[in-house]
Amino acid sequence: MSGKVISGIPGLDELVDGGLPEGRVILVIGGPGTGKTILCGQFLHSGIYNGQENGVFVTLDESKEHFYSEMKQFGWDFQKAQDERKFALVDATRVSRVSMLKEKLYKEESRSLRGKQLPIDKLVEDLQAKISAVGAKRVAVDTLAALTFRFPDPIERRSAMTDLIESLSDLGVTSLVTTELGYLGLQRKALEEEFLVHGVIMMQTLFSGATTTRAIQVEKMRGAKVNPSLVPYSIDQNGIEIYPTMPLFGDK
Template sequence: MFETVPSGVYGLDEMISGGLPSKRIILILGGPGAGKTILASQFLYKGLSEFNENGIMVSLDEGKNHYFSEMNNFGWDFQKAEEENKFRFIDATRLSRVAILKEKMMKEETHSLRGKLLSIDKLVEQLQEKIQEIEAKRVVLDTLASLFYRFTDPIERRTASQDLIEALSDLGTTTLVTTELSELGLQTRKLTYEEFMVHGVIMMQTIFSGGSTVRGLQIVKMRGVSTNSNVVPYTIDRNGIEVYPTMSLFREG
């Protein structure tokens, strides 16, 4: 058995026997606008404000100022948390550009992965430093999709992805990694290899049904835990994300 930590998302812990598995990696899978960044940020903010667990956001998507102002909409003051040494933001938006540059340079000489992996190594080093600095217990990487769009070769992509996830699993933090849903639709969806490597997978979907839009969340996998695997509704409002584990997404009859 392993310990669990509260996710900070009302309704979610009930679905996974009490909370997220401590010190493991959970993948948050969802389409654009599904609420992946909000859910992951809520996990960080509630962690540092209510559960005494400091956190780090590694963003491959947006810079710090933009992120801070977006999160203020939910009343989450990450700037203050940073000043109080409860939070660190790692701007990894340049990382992908560096990776592309290196990729271009390497192509001329040799077909090698080293250029790209170096920049991933640097990121992990930086992350380890910050974790020690504030004794962080929670980490978010948002989003894996940003980085791996750059790796067009599937074998290179797989190698880089595996390296990153392996490095993250050695950090000793509870880590959420967001990524994009490759295909919409529950039945036709292809499983990605990232899903096999991580401890748990939570899927967030926007479903268009009968002219209206509904949001549905599903625990696709959570090792060693009995879960509610139904697709249940969730909402996003100015307080963040709320999950309704006892409700059914589709009205019966």
């Protein structure tokens, strides 16, 4: 039986039966600005400094510098963690944002090795190396949505995502993988990624008249008794906090 991982996000563990399932992949679905990147940073930073679990961040859309400076606002110094060999970053932005010129280079580079899958294989290789280098127990991948540009064909994209998610499961780390919400509401179609992962957490911004509320919901967590309610969360200078017992449109 695998154990529970203390997420480091106040309120989240209460929704998922005491913690995230160890060694599993959790998909975090959220629209722009819902706090996906902050959630990843908080999970990793807390793992390093509160749980002695080192971490690796895979960025598919932001530069390393951008991520570091964004996280610094919350007091999370990933440069320091990196210097202490507790953290490593895999810059995979080239996988998702390939300019015409680079695309050409890629093709040449991959001619002998063949296939569009090459960038994912290389990414998994880099990830594996960094996990070993820092002895990581936690990984965050932000964001699968960025792969849409690289793999406009849904079948190829699915295959790339499956490879990535399966590799994460095999690596024995507890992972958060973010992606974007297709559209809001009850009729939301399940994303393909949802079927591949162990758990799904959804973050969204709800509008009620002039008020907006941030709401989070654990949609699935295999093997755990979850609280499936849509509950409010906030973002402030300390990061994300979830309020599992607070009504959605109540006063904060």
